[in-house]
Amino acid sequence: MKNSPRSEAAVRSDNIRIESLGVYLPEKIVSMEEMLASCRRRPRWDLERITGIRERRMAVGEYAIDLGIKAARQALAMSAYRAEDLDVIVCTSISKYNGENGFHLEPATAVRIRAAIGAGKARVFDVVNACAGMFTGIYVLQGMIRSGMARCGLVVSGELNMPLAQTAARELRHSFDGQLVALTLGDGGAALVIDRSPDTQAGFRHIDLVTGARHDHYCYSRPSRRGPGGILVTKARGLQRKGNEHFPAYFKRALDSSGWTLDDLQHIIPHQVSVRAIENGVRAVGRYLGGTLPDITRCCADHYGNTSTTSHFLAIHDAILQGRIQNGHNAMLVSGASGIVIAHATYTFDELPQRYRARFAGDR
Amino acid sequence: MSRCRIESLGISLPRRHFRRWGSIRHAVQAGRQCLKTSQHCKADVGLLINAGVHRDHHICEPAMAVFIQHRLGINMEFQGRSTLSFDLQNGGCGMLDAAHVVAAQLQSGEIEAGLVVASETNPDRHPDPNFACPASGAALLLDRSPWSGSGFGEFAFHTRDEYADAYTSLVSLAEKRGRIIMKRRDELEDTYLSLAGAVVEEVLARDGLRREEIDLVVPAQISAAFLSRLPAVIGFPDGRVANFSDRLPDTLSTSLFLALKLAMDGRRPVPGQKALLLAFGSGITVAAATYHF
Numbered sequence: 310m311k312n313s314p315r316s317e318a319a320v321r322s323d324n325i326r327i328e329s330l331g332v333y334l335p336e337k338i339v340s341m342e343e344m345l346a347s348c349r350r351r352p353r354w355d356l357e358r359i360t361g362i363r364e365r366r367m368a369v370g371e372y373a374i375d376l377g378i379k380a381a382r383q384a385l386a387m388s389a390y391r392a393e394d395l396d397v398i399v400c401t402s403i404s405k406y407n408g409e410n411g412f413h414l415e416p417a418t419a420v421r422i423r424a425a426i427g428a429g430k431a432r433v434f435d436v437v438n439a440c441a442g443m444f445t446g447i448y449v450l451q452g453m454i455r456s457g458m459a460r461c462g463l464v465v466s467g468e469l470n471m472p473l474a475q476t477a478a479r480e481l482r483h484s485f486d487g488q489l490v491a492l493t494l495g496d497g498g499a500a501l502v503i504d505r506s507p508d509t510q511a512g513f514r515h516i517d518l519v520t521g522a523r524h525d526h527y528c529y530s531r532p533s534r535r536g537p538g539g540i541l542v543t544k545a546r547g548l549q550r551k552g553n554e555h556f557p558a559y560f561k562r563a564l565d566s567s568g569w570t571l572d573d574l575q576h577i578i579p580h581q582v583s584v585r586a587i588e589n590g591v592r593a594v595g596r597y598l599g600g601t602l603p604d605i606t607r608c609c610a611d612h613y614g615n616t617s618t619t620s621h622f623l624a625i626h627d628a629i630l631q632g633r634i635q636n637g638h639n640a641m642l643v644s645g646a647s648g649i650v651i652a653h654a655t656y657t658f659d660e661l662p663q664r665y666r667a668r669f670a671g672d673r
Numbered sequence: 674m675s676r677c678r679i680e681s682l683g684i685s686l687p688r689r690h691f692r693r694w695g696s697i698r699h700a701v702q703a704g705r706q707c708l709k710t711s712q713h714c715k716a717d718v719g720l721l722i723n724a725g726v727h728r729d730h731h732i733c734e735p736a737m738a739v740f741i742q743h744r745l746g747i748n749m750e751f752q753g754r755s756t757l758s759f760d761l762q763n764g765g766c767g768m769l770d771a772a773h774v775v776a777a778q779l780q781s782g783e784i785e786a787g788l789v790v791a792s793e794t795n796p797d798r799h800p801d802p803n804f805a806c807p808a809s810g811a812a813l814l815l816d817r818s819p820w821s822g823s824g825f826g827e828f829a830f831h832t833r834d835e836y837a838d839a840y841t842s843l844v845s846l847a848e849k850r851g852r853i854i855m856k857r858r859d860e861l862e863d864t865y866l867s868l869a870g871a872v873v874e875e876v877l878a879r880d881g882l883r884r885e886e887i888d889l890v891v892p893a894q895i896s897a898a899f900l901s902r903l904p905a906v907i908g909f910p911d912g913r914v915a916n917f918s919d920r921l922p923d924t925l926s927t928s929l930f931l932a933l934k935l936a937m938d939g940r941r942p943v944p945g946q947k948a949l950l951l952a953f954g955s956g957i958t959v960a961a962a963t964y965h966f
Contacts, residue, residue: 432830521750533849
């Protein structure tokens with residue numbers, strides 16, 4: 310380790326924390342208008358107005374694994390841990406376009422990331438749980454850290470979603486096509502170094518993930534049956550309706566488990582499906598809680614699109630650099646994923662926002 | 674602290690049917706068998722991990738574990754008791770990885786019981802000739818052992834990423850419906866063997882065991898030639914290494930636990946006996962775990 314962030318004797322907390330955060334955003338920007346213009350049969354909807362997504366990033370000459378590796382390097386650059394200190398690397402990408410040939414299943418993407426960053430003693434495996442992948446990786450690491458099987462680990466994801474959008478642009482047949490939602494996707498990478506929080510008042514207070522498997526038919530991704538490439542098919546309205554029906558109860562449960570009320574929350578960081586979906590979700594929680602939620606929802610979908618697993622951490626990246634997230638702030642992270650998976654986590658920031666701004670604000 | 678034990682084990686062996694069984698069907702068959710022989714009810718399963726690599730229709734979202742949870746009827750709705758399902762992928766070592774993850778969640782008190790399933794299939798109409806593994810499934814129900822001495826002992830995972838290209842598998846998207854392309858170098862088995870000795874040493878040392886105390890070694894059934902060379906490499910007599918290569922081909926992620934089930938059916942272990950489990954997979958990763966019956 311470069312500088313030990315804690316001594317063993319100082320450990321009092323059972324919380325895990327985000328010791329360091331790294332994100333990577335490709336430079337190329339693709340607007341919704343350009344995306345729609347590339348469609349062989351242009352849908353008649355004004356998707357920018359319906360979704361609130363103006364643009365997204367697109368990786369050129371990079372694969373999903375490259376996005377993950379660059380994010381991991383960013384995270385390690387700000388971490389007190391070196392790559393060789395990492396005990397576990399969990400790669401949670403859904404899109405495993407790690408080369409020209411297709412979708413890589415073996416070896417695990419985490420093996421390649423380990424080799425690229427030089428984490429020679431890390432145990433590696435991939436976790437796939439749709440858009441709740443990074444949440445699931447954090448949950449897995451929480452168990453390993455609490456049980457003493459690991460001291461620190463890396464949860465990393467590189468999402469190359471634009472091939473799905475390109476297939477949709479080729480294959481869309483009509484304005485109600487199930488692939489329409491693929492036009493909202495964007496590329497990005499995120500990585501988190503996770504360890505045990507030295508402070509009982511900081512870190513993850515509550516992590517809860519639940520799978521309602523009866524609703525597994527709302528969204529799926531697989532190779533196209535009509536031509537080359539992969540497809541993402543989503544029944545967006547049904548998925549949103551079913552999610553909004555159930556997730557407010559889990560939202561309240563997360564608040565209760567953390568001993569918080571809405572007044573204790575400074576930020577709600579939802580999965581960045583679309584601006585409109587987030588607004589609908591906020592209204593659903595408001596209805597459930599019997600009031601209107603304060604304006605604390607952080608949204609970056611308008612300029613990054615839906616970057617699947619990485620979306621929460623791109624939103625945190627933005628909010629920190631905008632100075633909205635400060636040390637000691639409380640946040641509720643909310644995720645909904647195909648499955649349907651509903652995930653909630655309550656988190657208290659330590660000094661990460663200050664360190665993050667100091668390191669990255671100048672680069673922006 | 675109580676150990677994590679295999680409370681129940683179910684398998685779905687490779688079979689010939691008029692209609693091919695897919696990965697979900699094999700996983701569900703193994704899962705049903707596992708739950709049938711378990712003392713736990715379905716609702717006790719708080720975590721379901723699917724460690725299979727190749728899947729029906731090459732689906733990559735949602736997690737295949739979700740479909741398996743649905744078909745097994747485990748806490749399918751949001752109300753009441755809940756289950757988290759996800760996929761864990763690490764080639765042939767995935768089930769041991771998943772067992773280790775479940776053990777961590779059991780120890781940290783997050784869940785009462787966890788189900789690890791794996792299944793393999795090749796859904797392609799014209800399968801890659803290099804993919805010679807028949808479809809199969811395996812499932813483990815894990816919980817905290819009521820006996821202080823029984824259950825999983827230690828785990829060890831050795832990954833040598835310099836051999837990452839020795840074993841690759843991908844779904845080519847150049848053609849419609851996708852197609853699995855698998856490449857395994859000829860020297861793959863030699864690489865496995867070169868790593869096996871060190872991982873066995875490490876896991877035995879961590880658990881404070883000597884080789885004489887291990888009653889049974891259960892390796893993944895890579896091939897007959899591999900299994901004939903393995904005992905000498907890891908320092909065990911031939912008779913103590915389970916070899917079912919005459920009736921069990923390599924089935925990738927399910928292979929280790931298919932072999933364990935056959936070994937337990939043939940010679941029921943008595944309390945106090947110890948086993949060494951060995952898995953081999955892409956990465957290259959060799960994994961070992963000790964198990965106290």
